[in-house]
Amino acid sequence: MTTGSDFPATEQAAPATATATATGTATAPASPFAYGADDVPHVLDVYEDMRCSYCATVEHELGGTITGLADRGTYRIGYHVANFLDRGNVRGGSTNSLAALAAAAEQGVDQFMALRAALFSYRRTYGSEGLADLDVIRGVVAQTSGIDFLAVSKTINEDRFRLWALEAGPAALASLHAAWEAAGLPGPAGTPAAFLDGKAVEVLTEDGVPISPDEFEANVLAALQSDSASRSSSTR
Template identity: 35%
Template sequence: MSSRNSWQNKQSARERLKAERDRQARRSKLRRRLGIGAVAVAAVAAAAAGVVFASSASGSGEHDDWARVPTDAAAKPLKTPRNVAADGVTVPYGDPHNGKVLAVYEDPRCPICRMFEQTDGDEVRKLADQGKYRVEYHSATFLDRTEDESGSKTALAALGAALDQGGLPKYLAYKKVLFENQPDEQTDRFADTDYLLDLAGKVPGLKTPTFEREVRDGTFVPWAVKTGKAFNDAKDRDGKPIGGTPSVLLNGARLNVLTQTGPVSPKDFTAEVERAH
């Protein structure tokens, strides 16, 4: 009986993982079909910047009491967090002179990204510390899939504030806390700045008055929009769109970091990196 239950649990996990990847692929395909690329995203940010956040701010029902960034946050002048890479969007880790680059693509609201970070995140950074590569963290916001969702952008903007105020250590610690407390994908609770600030209190020394102001004001929302656009435009070395998260590339070549039941083990991740080398 226990063997049958174990098989059923594994089957259920595979089905959930496949369903999530399929949903992400459909969303990415829809965005490409609708032309949400460089021109469209810029137009949304500049000409209709308040749409996403205005809709979220109005809200309805149980979410009316959520604290949200100002409706005009996306229309503010672009401010890039300190400690971002020279491209203005990626977060670097490791020796900047290392010629091998491991690109990690993730969305704050993506449950499989949470699973990958919690399973393999330490291994990713350990191998960078050993000089195998340097890491570039790329963030996506495509899970804000409707006009009344903004949690990916709001969470990313808060991560930008952590990077700006506390550098890479605070950014990584805060990202860990966000993943540990990631809401169900359907709730969009990362759109609530009170919730994001409560979670920031779990990172010692992060929740300063300046950090709190940057989160509440949406200081880095324009940067989050720009970062999301960069993900939409990104391609692997074969010219194919990145498409979904999590995606991990070594010098542009995709690594197989997911199985039917979840992320690969740290040991298997290392083996995949060695094969790609």
């Protein structure tokens, strides 16, 4: 599988400068964040880091196709949001974004999806450094339609989901490494990455650009047909 060059996704080691004290409870919406009908048997696991430039580009180019297939009942999605690009900084942009996403998810899946898209849009336009500033995060929230800004802003001010984010981020990274190994992929794990029922699904070309929406849909449908054929053969 081809991933971007903001990586590899390594275990987080806190640098000497990461001395901020995390506060808040460790209670939040379940991770991975879910999108799609619960009764759909196939699952697309998507791994990303909100500071990842390639993740932001894939969301821009393929996000509508990925969620569109879920809307059609092809699969349901589990979004595993990591924070390894913070390199242990407990107040880094990835962790700030993940905590804000948890606050939005508390309001509903539509709010989570809207803020996720808005944060990636900010990342594509302005880079990732600003995400370490909570005023920037609040600004993105304020410009995201459908979200109760005051409620999310209050949650951010209270740091209510920071400890949760500091646990959920590494858990997402560990899940990525496990999925990568289980799929038998070579090289170091990285984001963005997607696995359909545990099988890797390409989202980037070898040149590091997103594949086309048509290619992604064709790859998904081919994988599902192959899986169906294998199950039929095994029952004969």
